[in-house]
Amino acid sequence: MILKTHTYNLQLKDPFRISHSSRNVQPTLIVELTNGDFTGYGEAAATSYYGVSVDKMGQLVEEVCPVVAENINKSPEEIWQITAPYFKENSFAQSGLDIAVHDFYGKSKNLPLYKLWGLELENLPLSNYTIGIGSIEEMVQKMKNFPWPLYKIKLGTDEDVQIVRELRKHTSAVFRVDANCAWTAEETIKNAVLLKELNVEFLEQPLPKEDWQGMRKVYNESVLPVIADESCITEADVKKCAGYFHGINIKLTKCGGLTPAKRMIAEAKTLGLKVMVGCMTESTVGISAIAHLLPLLDYVDMDGALLLKNDIAEGVKLRDGKVHFPERNGTGAKLIKFT
Structure with missing residues (x-):
């Protein structure tokens, strides 16, 4: 068995700005x-x-390559458990390995992952397309350049409701709002009333992740559902979110891969939480892995590869929010560029 790593600087089509950062390149x-x-x-x-x-x-x-080689005939879940001690401080690295192991395993079994898991491609949620923070003119132009049935609007400015009000004039698409920890509880409760009238579906992580008291107030008083992102990183966070959020957004990179993500989904459902899986501006390699979880999800945000100027892989594709799977086993991803 051979294990290799490749690093890329993925160029974005447009500068991507959220409440706490901005970037043109995604390593x-x-x-x-x-x-x-x-x-x-x-x-x-x-x-x-x-x-x-x-x-x-x-x-x-x-x-960790030698450990993987010794256990390559085991299941991805077993390999995840065996290698976990090496990744205590870096779940992102563990996620990259776990996805590769799942892809390898699926190919060795001659099945795509969703079939390996006993799932069917039925009633799949649509993926949103993300509009980063910019001037109203810039945000409107992004929507015009990329007509889509469902948008996630990044907010965290002094004119958030006005931004959504202006964007609503240009599309009938459903909106989701992500404030990336930029609001207070009082702002969230007030904004929710106005945003609901503008056909906003839910609010994602409106408060700083440490403000649990504020989130309890929002949970009880907001007229819109609230979904945890920064407040739900690992498996241990799922139970904490019950009674503070109506749902959770799982990121494969943050939690350590497909293996823990599946466990988080199962636990969230037992707690009555809605489940979303999001992305981190990955190429089609990462996005294709997310796609196999779709039958288990209420919502999904898997537009990362669509934000890139040049993708480095092919596999699962998104058209008008709908996911289209290739005729391949494993995740279906295929790297097309080596450097």
Whole structure:
């Protein structure tokens, strides 16, 4: 078995701005796992917000290579558990490896992951397309350039409701709002009333992740559902969110991959929480992995590859919010660019 890592700087079509950062480039790590017959690909996007770099991720993945090789005939879940001690401080790196192992395993079993898991491609949720913060003119132009049935609007400015009001004049699409921790409880409750009238479906992480008292107030008084993002990183966070949020947004990179994501989905459902899976501006390698969870989800945000100027892979595709699977096993992703 051979394990390799590849690093890329994914160029974005437009500058992507949220309440706490802005970027034109997304560094990402691709994990390649092969035995000569089958090759599995995984991905983990780096982010300075969480102190994660591609160099550190690559180093960790390569260090655990001998352990993976010794256990390659085991299931992805077993390999995840065996390698977990090596990734205590870096779930992003663990996610890249876990996705590659799942892809490899699915290919070795001659099945796409969703079939391997006993799922059917029925009643799948649509993916939103994200509009980052900008001038109203810029945000409107992005919508015109990319007509879509469902948009996630990034907010966190002094004119958030006015922005949504202006955007609503140009589309009948459903809106989701993500304030990325920028609001107070009082702002959220007030804004929710106005935003509901503008056909906003839900609010994602309106308050700072440490403001649990404020979230309890919002949970009880908001006229719109609230979905946890920064407040729900790992499996241990799911139970904490019950009674504070109406749902959770799981990121594969943050939680450690498909293996823990599936466990988080199951636990959330037992707690009566809605479940969303989101992305981190990955290429089609990472996005294709997310797609296999769709039969288990209420909502999905998997537009990352659509935001790129040039993708480095092919696989699952999005058209008008709908997901289209390739005729391939594993995740269905195929790396098309090596550097």
